[in-house]
Amino acid sequence: MKHRSRQFLRAIKKYGPAYLFLLPNFGGLIAFTIYPILFAFFMSFTDWNLFSPAQWVGLANYKDLFTWDPFFWRTMGKTLYYVVLTVPGGIVIGLMLALLMNRAMRGITIFRSAVFIPQVMSLVTVSVIWRWLYNTDIGLFNYLLSVVGLPTVDWLTSETMVMPSIAIMSIWKGMGYNAVIFLAGLKAIPSVYYEAARIDGASNWRMFWSVTLPLITPSLFFIGVMSSIGAFQVFAEPFVMTNGGPGDASRVYGMYIYQNAFRFFDMGYASAMSYVLFVVILVFTIIQLRVTRSGGEDISFM
Amino acid sequence: MTHFTPARLLKKAFVFLAMAAILVVVLLPFYWTVVSSLKTSGGIFVYPPKWLPDRWVWSNYVDVFKAAPFGRYFLNTVFYSVSVMIGQLISCSLAGFAFARLKFPGRNKLFILYLATMMIPTQVTQVPMYVLMRNYGWLDTWMVMIIPGLFGGPFGTFLMRQFMMTIPRDLDEAALIDGANLFTIYTKVMLPLTKPVLSVLGVFSLMQVWNDFMWPLIMLQSQKTFTLTLGLYSFQGQYYTDWNLLMAAATLVMIPVLLAFAFAQRYIIEGITVTGMKG
Numbered sequence: 292m293k294h295r296s297r298q299f300l301r302a303i304k305k306y307g308p309a310y311l312f313l314l315p316n317f318g319g320l321i322a323f324t325i326y327p328i329l330f331a332f333f334m335s336f337t338d339w340n341l342f343s344p345a346q347w348v349g350l351a352n353y354k355d356l357f358t359w360d361p362f363f364w365r366t367m368g369k370t371l372y373y374v375v376l377t378v379p380g381g382i383v384i385g386l387m388l389a390l391l392m393n394r395a396m397r398g399i400t401i402f403r404s405a406v407f408i409p410q411v412m413s414l415v416t417v418s419v420i421w422r423w424l425y426n427t428d429i430g431l432f433n434y435l436l437s438v439v440g441l442p443t444v445d446w447l448t449s450e451t452m453v454m455p456s457i458a459i460m461s462i463w464k465g466m467g468y469n470a471v472i473f474l475a476g477l478k479a480i481p482s483v484y485y486e487a488a489r490i491d492g493a494s495n496w497r498m499f500w501s502v503t504l505p506l507i508t509p510s511l512f513f514i515g516v517m518s519s520i521g522a523f524q525v526f527a528e529p530f531v532m533t534n535g536g537p538g539d540a541s542r543v544y545g546m547y548i549y550q551n552a553f554r555f556f557d558m559g560y561a562s563a564m565s566y567v568l569f570v571v572i573l574v575f576t577i578i579q580l581r582v583t584r585s586g587g588e589d590i591s592f593m
Numbered sequence: 594m595t596h597f598t599p600a601r602l603l604k605k606a607f608v609f610l611a612m613a614a615i616l617v618v619v620l621l622p623f624y625w626t627v628v629s630s631l632k633t634s635g636g637i638f639v640y641p642p643k644w645l646p647d648r649w650v651w652s653n654y655v656d657v658f659k660a661a662p663f664g665r666y667f668l669n670t671v672f673y674s675v676s677v678m679i680g681q682l683i684s685c686s687l688a689g690f691a692f693a694r695l696k697f698p699g700r701n702k703l704f705i706l707y708l709a710t711m712m713i714p715t716q717v718t719q720v721p722m723y724v725l726m727r728n729y730g731w732l733d734t735w736m737v738m739i740i741p742g743l744f745g746g747p748f749g750t751f752l753m754r755q756f757m758m759t760i761p762r763d764l765d766e767a768a769l770i771d772g773a774n775l776f777t778i779y780t781k782v783m784l785p786l787t788k789p790v791l792s793v794l795g796v797f798s799l800m801q802v803w804n805d806f807m808w809p810l811i812m813l814q815s816q817k818t819f820t821l822t823l824g825l826y827s828f829q830g831q832y833y834t835d836w837n838l839l840m841a842a843a844t845l846v847m848i849p850v851l852l853a854f855a856f857a858q859r860y861i862i863e864g865i866t867v868t869g870m871k872g
Contacts, residue, residue, distance in 0.1 A: 306696075306697040306698065308695065308775050308776075309691045309695035309696070309697035309700075310691075310697065312687045312688060312690055312691035312695065312775075312779070313687070313688050313692075313703075315683070315684040315687060315688070315744050315745075316684040316685060316687060316688035316744055316745050316750055317688065317703070318744060319684060319741075319744020319745060320707070320710065320744070320746075320747060322741075322744075323718075323722065323741040323744070324710050324713070324718060324746070324747075325706075325710065326721075326725075327717075327718040327721035327722050327725065328710070328713060328717055328718060328721075330721040330724070331717055331720055331721040334720070334721060334724075341724070341727070388615065391608065391611055391612065391615075394608070396608075402612055402615075402616070403862065404854075404858045404862065405616060405619060405620065406615065406616075406619055407854075407858070407861070407862060408619065408620075408851070408854065409619060409622075411800060411804075411850055411853075411854045411861065412804070412847060412850060413803070413804035413805075413806065413821075413822045413825075413846070413850070414804065414806055414822075415804075415806050415822040415823075415825050415826050415846075416822070416825060416843050416846050416847055416850075419825060419826075419829055419839060419842075419843050420622055420623075420625075420626050420840070420843050421622065423625075423626075423629065423836050423839065423840060424622055424625060426836075428640070429637075429638060429640050429642060431621075431622075431625050431642065434640070434641055434642055437641075463618070463622075467619075468865065471862055471865055471866060472865065472866070474866075475866040520712075520714070523714070524714050524715060524716060526806075526807055527806045527807065531806075531829070545716060548716050548720075549807075549811075552719070552720045552723070553723070558720055558724065561720050562717075562720050562721070564716075565714065565716040565717040565719070565720060566717065568714055568716055568717070569713060569714055569716075572712070573712065576712070
């Protein structure tokens with residue numbers, strides 16, 4: 292007995308400081324992340340509007356989502372569409388920008404910083420500004436189109452154009468960030484690879500596909516995963532620019548969660564929706580991980 | 594020795610033109626915002642639009658301040674973001690130190706738990722956090738904006754740990770032999786050496802709170818607690834098509850961010866490079 296308590300004291304003395312260092316951060320993580328996550332999981336099995344006691348409903352929320360609620364599929368579809376528009380577009384444009392910036396040139400750091408400016412702006416500011424640029428009758432974009440003799444576009448007022456319009460803005464906002472990540476990847480490629488390829492008589496195009504692209508796979512993966520995770524959670528852009536309209540053409544999943552939770556106070560249902568989103572993101576990330584991994588193996592065989 | 598072969602000249606011209614075009618694409622929206630903010634309420638609807646205002650209406654900015662308390666929003670945002678930043682720097686560097694340097698049972702499992710929570714979308718915690726904040730009576734107060742962020746997230750801890758792992762152990766072992774305790778090693782050896790990553794984390798957390806929209810949207814209700822982004826959103830709700838006033842408000846919200854970026858751009862861009870490579 293005495294022996295054991297002495298051992299316990301010794302353990303406290305040995306490890307106590309480590310746990311003390313961790314305490315503020317880990318305490319915060321438990322109180323404001325882990326506990327809420329578990330709480331949401333519990334809530335997702337209840338019917339609760341905050342004002343009357345919660346009713347345990349088992350899997351009914353999830354069942355309703357998949358089998359009854361047409362807006363679940365519709366808003367999830369809109370969100371997927373947004374992911375498909377912004378993630379590959381953002382990767383291609385960011386990579387092109389990085390290739391352009393990957394050269395020793397006077398003023399290149401100023402250029403890099405300028406391209407980065409939209410990234411540090413809040414989404415709300417950018418959305419407010421672009422709502423004005425996209426204005427159908429007197430907006431700048433339609434004016435520029437008419438100047439060069441092209442037909443004007445109903446950017447935010449047509450059901451087919453509204454999602455691409457929002458996606459264009461998002462790509463514009465994020466391209467500086469993507470370019471900076473890709474640039475770091477490009478700079479890490481040893482120049483001997485290019486020299487060897489050049490000796491073998493490879494063209495620039497061929498070098499891009501056989502040297503550059505395989506060697507920046509980590510950056511590609513990082514941006515692919517991070518921007519998909521972000522894109523699945525899209526909320527502020529459509530919320531500020533169109534409030535989900537016209538009709539519900541730009542109502543994305545994040546907005547539908549918001550409406551269920553804070554307009555209809557359907558806390559259980561909103562929690563179930565957020566868990567479904569989590570699983571979708573998780574599956575998507577794992578798929579990307581697999582694809583990049585198998586791509587990497589191919590490369591090592593070449 | 595530079596050769597001005599036609600091919601090389603052509604390539605240079607192409608690069609230059611491409612860069613100029615990109616600069617226009619990036620900066621034109623901001624130019625248009627500022628120009629629109631200085632037009633009269635009649636001039637804003639003139640078509641075709643003018644590239645410069647006929648009359649520079651600086652009073653639009655006065656009107657914006659009269660219509661909504663943007664000064665208050667600014668002070669609120671500074672207060673929230675600076676408090677959270679200080680708290681994050683302390684909590685994350687303490688925890689990062691524990692993960693990087695100290696041995697304790699469950700360290701690796703705990704670290705995996707940290708990484709796992711980074712995967713969780715914000716929507717998952719938002720609904721329960723609303724309920725919790727409501728129960729605590731923090732809704733619509735400064736507390737909801739500061740206290741949950743004060744202890745830092747897993748990302749900051751991860752960043753600190755990764756950086757501290759790269760610092761040679763000889764330094765803290767030498768200090769240990771000199772009789773320093775762990776806390777002295779943390780403050781006197783580690784913190785001075787982690788200044789670069791502390792400034793990166795500081796800028797990140799500042800930007801995060803400054804630009805966040807969904808959290809204040811859900812948690813705040815009255816103007817006296819609003820942040821700049823939420824204030825701009827509610828301003829848009831009232832002046833939905835008063836484009837000149839809206840753009841003046843947007844410009845006001847942009848100015849502090851632009852100024853801060855001008856000073857901190859190196860930290861931001863290099864910080865992103867580092868996190869991108871390590872991530």
